[in-house]
Amino acid sequence: MKIAILGGTGRQGKGLAMRFALAGHDVLVGSRTQEKAEEATSEMNETMAGKATVNPAENGAAAEAAEIVFLTIPHPHEYATVEALKSSLTGKIIVDVSVPLTNFKPPEAELPEEGSAAEAVQKILGDDTPVVAAFKTTSSVVLQEIDKELVSDELVSSDHQAAKELVMKLVEEIGTRALDSGNLRNARAMELMTALLIGMDQRYKKRDIGFKFTNV
Ligand SMILES: NC(=O)c1ccc[n+]([C@@H]2O[C@H](COP(=O)([O-])OP(=O)(O)OC[C@H]3O[C@@H](n4cnc5c(N)ncnc54)[C@H](OP(=O)(O)O)[C@@H]3O)[C@@H](O)[C@H]2O)c1
Incomplete structure (x- = not known):
């Protein structure tokens, strides 16, 4: 599939871009500037050492060309980017990865009035554009360690069943278990759980704590 990662030059975006490219997808790494996208993609291509490649683009061109678009932009800037693009x-499958953190240490998440960042993005884009919440509870450290298997579960929620199933398939393709986490409203829990995880990382001096659900 043709996948665009907007803000793909950052921590979460780079990990996702490399993982999807290694799974055989055509990945466009988006940035506000072509130059930054080129720098980031050369670095990622070097890391992948010929096993796969990713390509650079400005965010708008990446979104235009892709079938599925990941939003890996810091939450304070996410809505403006979505409005602008x-x-x-519109009409693409959008994967919202953002967490509305208002403080990092200690981590605090403040959910927007729409309920969650994912629901706010869905409201901006309208109901005809499926928004899926995923990769909110997985650390960029884990995603970027491309030689290591992903071991935590990936929670995936959406009000659009077909889009949710497609994103769950992509999750499974990068070697992790996708768990159907119901409708988009459940992104609220996922966004709050991430603040919990970051706090645990800080208390246990880790950078990669994740969730694994039992007896599913
Ligand atoms: N890091 C994690 O472990 C993690 C885990 C779960 C969820 N998330 C979520 O994933 C998203 C990205 O996190 P991150 O840690 O990858 O962020 P990041 O590295 O700080 O930034 C990602 C990219 O966002 C773009 N960006 C920065 N300011 C912007 C602005 N004003 N307008 C538009 N684009 C801007 C930048 O790309 P350009 O300069 O190239 O445009 C940057 O490389 C966040 O919403 C976060 O909550 C992160």
Whole structure:
């Protein structure tokens, strides 16, 4: 599939871009500037050492070209980016990865009035554009360690069943278990759980704590 990662030059985006490229997808790494996208993709291509490649693009061009678009932009800037690129995003499958953190140490998440960041993005784009919440509870440290298997579960939620199933398939393709986490409203729990995880990382002096559900 043709996958665009907007803000793909950052921590979470780089990990996802490399993982999807290694799974055989055509990945465009988006940035606000072509130059930064090129720098990031050369670094990622070097890390992948010929096993796969990713390509650079400005965010708008990446969104336009892709079938599925990941939003890996810091939450304070996410809505403005979605508004600005709305016409390119409409009708695509959008994966919202963001967590509305208001403080990092100690971590605090403040959910928006729409309920969650994912629901706020869904509201901006309208119901005809499926928004899926995923990769909110997986650390970028884990995603970027491409030689290591992913061991935590990935929670995936959406009000659009077909889009949710497609994202769950992509999750499984990168070697992790996708758990159907119901409708988009459940992104609220996922976003709060991430603040819990970051706090645990800080208390246990780790950078990669994740969730594993039992008896599913
Ligand atoms: N890091 C994690 O472990 C983790 C885990 C779960 C969820 N998340 C979520 O994933 C998202 C990205 O996190 P991150 O840690 O990868 O962030 P990041 O590295 O700080 O930033 C990601 C990218 O966002 C773009 N960006 C920065 N300011 C922007 C602005 N004003 N407008 C538009 N784009 C801007 C930048 O790309 P360009 O300069 O190239 O445009 C940057 O490389 C966040 O919403 C976060 O909550 C992160």
